[in-house]
Amino acid sequence: MPGRGRPRGFDRDAALRTAMRLFWARGYEGVAISDLTAEMGIGTRSLYTAFGSKERLFREAVDLYAALDDTAGYCDLPTARDTVERLLRARAAAYVDPATPPGCMIVLAATNTSQDNDAVRDFLAGIRARDRDLLTTRLAKARADGEVPTATDPDTVVAFYLSVLYGLSMHAKDGRSAAELDAVVDTAMAVWDMVVG
Amino acid sequence: MPGRGRPRGFDRDAALRTAMRLFWARGYEGVAISDLTAEMGIGTRSLYTAFGSKERLFREAVDLYAALDDTAGYCDLPTARDTVERLLRARAAAYVDPATPPGCMIVLAATNTSQDNDAVRDFLAGIRARDRDLLTTRLAKARADGEVPTATDPDTVVAFYLSVLYGLSMHAKDGRSAAELDAVVDTAMAVWDMVVG
DNA sequence: TGAATTGTGCATCGAACGCTGCTTAATACC
DNA sequence: GGTATTAAGCAGCGTTCGATGCACAATTCA
Incomplete structure (x- = not known):
């Protein structure tokens, strides 16, 4: 159920899993925003719109990892x-x-x-x-x-x-x-x- | 016994121990050149003249650590x-x-x-x-x-x-x-x- | 004393960092 | 259809990264 505005053009969960994999492999500081956007196949702006900041994305990725x-x-x-x-x-x-x-x-x-x-x-x-x-x-x-x-x-x-x-x-x-x-x-x-x- | 040119104005061994301590505490990428020079009390140029590069300094610091x-x-x-x-x-x-x-x-x-x-x-x-x-x-x-x-x-x-x-x-x-x-x-x-x- | 050699201070380099303003696109609500 | 709302693309922000060119200082050797 999409919200009001323009629908997101990528799978947020898949992108989060990608972030988890990268942070898992390289660590927080070992992964750059450019690494994330390249692997996710999205632009910088989309990443920030969806996840807020690198740290918040990392925390979400860790939460996902911990839930596994x-x-x-x-x-x-x-x-x-x-x-x-x-x-x-x-x-x-x-x-x-x-x-x-x-x-x-x-x-x-x-x-x-x-x-x-x-x-x-x-x-x-x-x-x-x-x-x-x-x-x-x-x-x-x-x-x-x-x-x-x-x-x-x-x-x-x-x-x-x-x-x-x-x-x-x-x-x-x-x-x-x-x-x-x-x-x-x-x-x-x-x-x-x-x-x- | 100093060499030919201008003598070094700081204690190289002490500076290396400082680098070891910093890298030990923060890791290789967690320590910036500016952190090193600040703690060593020397300029960027002196660090590079004495140790060559960040990576070579790190390797020397690890060698010192391992020898302990x-x-x-x-x-x-x-x-x-x-x-x-x-x-x-x-x-x-x-x-x-x-x-x-x-x-x-x-x-x-x-x-x-x-x-x-x-x-x-x-x-x-x-x-x-x-x-x-x-x-x-x-x-x-x-x-x-x-x-x-x-x-x-x-x-x-x-x-x-x-x-x-x-x-x-x-x-x-x-x-x-x-x-x-x-x-x-x-x-x-x-x-x-x-x-x- | 002059030449050679080495260290230092200053200014700065190009690249990468995390991040954002602005415009345009795409949807839902009225 | 008009408006509100959210997303995406583009360009670029200011900062920090590791590293360096250059002029000058300080020493040894001849």
Whole structure:
């Protein structure tokens, strides 16, 4: 249902997916407006009319990315172990999916920014912090449920598994294979009992 | 011993350390020449006379960084376990050292670059690959020595511990404490026997 | 002392950056 | 049909990017 004025001459969702792919591959500052318009096949003016600014487009692209594989969903699984294992396996598979850029956009797209773009860096850091909190809460619940020992420190367990997860992004970026990432996840999950114990 | 012409009016080593600190904190593209000259307290022309170009300055800064904590040194320790543990503990401590920027320069300083700077990205990736090879060779030696089972896959062990190490950089960048990073290393080392077995 | 050599300050280069004013085109509402 | 509203094309904004030409300063060597 188009609005009142002249209808948009391009597919906004497709353009947003293109932006997500570019930002995912090159990071926020690694992608220029000219790169975006070239890949989208639209003019500068259309991009700004549709998305407002580079930063707002990036935030929309990140929101789309985050919605592809929401962390909160994994927290509903019956055990914390399931949550962590499913999360790691799904993400590892996504990181090396040849249909999308390697690694995690939220981890990699704004690790090194100029001071002008600290807000963008903090935006991604905020998402990481939120996901971290979700997992910590899930681990605390597991402890309350008796799934893991009362001596378990949720913060440490989460920090350990997030380290592995973050590291997988770098491995993917460095071109490691799906088999290698799976082996890392296998290893990480094989030691679960010892980590939580 | 100065050369023939006019002597340099600033401390080249100090300027290089300043560049290292800036690139470490902000990444290659996150630091502008104007940032460098401002922090170094020199003019643009002096920077270019002394270092050639931004990329050559960056490479020198990375070489300096790498020399601070050389991976090869850890490989001479008596066991592969020592190698990995010392590496993780030393790096974790360095990543959260308040005297230097958080995280690892080689991991973080060029994760997202524009296409123009792929050479810089590949330069850091090459260092990561070299360190990875050193560790894999060390693990293979440990297997030959009987330190770890013959069934051990050096690639998998190295991939696992490098994942943890890479992840520590992101944790440091996100402001986690030394205690939290230490706890991750404690966990990672506590499961060594299971990982190699 | 004069020549050769090297570093510095100044001014600026061309290119790319993110972004926008203005005009025209295309639609919905009345 | 007339008007309001939104989108697209064109041209260009001011700024910053990395990098440099040139004149001058400061040193060594003959």
